[in-house]
Amino acid sequence: MDVRALLGLKALDDVRSALFVQPHPDDNEVGAGGTMAKLAAQGCRVVAVTVTDGRYGAVGPVQPADLARRRQEELAAACAALGIREHIEFGFEDLGSYTEMDVIEKLVPVLLDIRPEVVVTVDPWTPYEAHPDHVKTGRAVAACAIRLASLTVPQTLPAYVPPMFAFYASAYPNTAVDVTDHWHAKIRAIEAHASQFGTREWPMLKAYLEHQARAAAERFLDAPDGRLAESFKLLSPRQLHFFPDAMTS
Template identity: 55%
Template sequence: MKSLICVQPHPDDNEVGAGGLIAMLAQKGCRIVFVTVTDGRYGSSDPSLSPEALVDIRRHERLSAGRCLGVTEQVELGFEDAGEYDERDVVEALLPVLRRVRPEMVMTVDPWVPYEAHPDHQKVGRATAAAVLFAGNIAYPDAGAPCHIPQVGFYASSYPNAFVDVTRHWEAKMSAILAHQSQFVNAEWPLLQQYFEYQAAEYHRVLRSRSGLDELAGTATEARFAEAFKVLSTRQLHFFPAAVFS
């Protein structure tokens, strides 16, 4: 893959959902563009922090995390965290980026996860999928010339169909996550780290099983980690109910 756009609702979602894959692709020379939809102004329980101060803090953290992973370009759409924007607003803001970069894949959070309660995740995931569809037709002519985007990948999905070994890039992923100090450098981090490692080890177990390598599991002397994605072709994003089983 030579070009990838990663659309995140908040300034740390890409790292948590796909940091290992992003680091791997960047190392191979892929152009990686981060698009951050909201400013993350309410991502803290510290009453001493104003929302405006947190916006600035999280911007610096996001840029630092991107350097850890080798991100090529960062784009801010500037919507307010948990704001009253709608999906059409995100589509209109995102389309010029998609048509300018013309990526081979767009990646975002899966908005159709059961029990996902955050409206930013719901709206951004759905809007990104819609923007991938609209990118290839004559809708929104002011957003640039149409371009076909072959596929979309959803991270944090309950229905993954693709698993990628990211063991060699796990430390880069963890470094990028911890660059978001306002979010992760706290008493909860050891438990979160344990959860991330457990989940990634389970994904790697599935990868081994699908690859017919499960018999080697008992010989492994070090932890192995994978990330999981729901990958769909653009055609599967419309009038394709069987996509959930793909």
């Protein structure tokens, strides 16, 4: 049985609107920057959401408030590199005491306003994911499928539930997007986050990202040598509740 076809899932780079939700400034770029750039270049409406201010994302003698301001500037530069013109910041404190429900309450109105064909975020179920902002953000995005399909969110007809959810940094990917032609935009966007990647580790991480991208292209796209892809776990809202086969589908 072709579960993907049965559930109406289509290729991620064949959508007209997409919402990318990241825990911190830079997560979208690392996990899905090539896909964001590709969609934007195709005329898709791409909107980015950042949940936290990233104020604690550093080690050393820097003040959190100063880092938060710097990361806002870096985020603006990264969005420009990807061709993203719409960005929303929720402003929760990095590693703060906000809850999953707090994120849901901010995200639901955004979803109802934009009504994207796909919502993309970090996979909160990846084994060993220890960062609470990643877990809260990813789970909040997934929980919106349940909220929007319930009477807890008043809607006028036609009611809206995102038809597709895609998770990057997933241990269980089932699809990929060829981003070869947009890889340089992804790298420029990541490098715009100099507070995070202006380190001696960046060349190693850059090489690792490229290794992952080549492996994803080979696994999912049967692509010739030299192609680069970003992988995702693509699910329908029905697979986010009472669907134990979701992990392997």
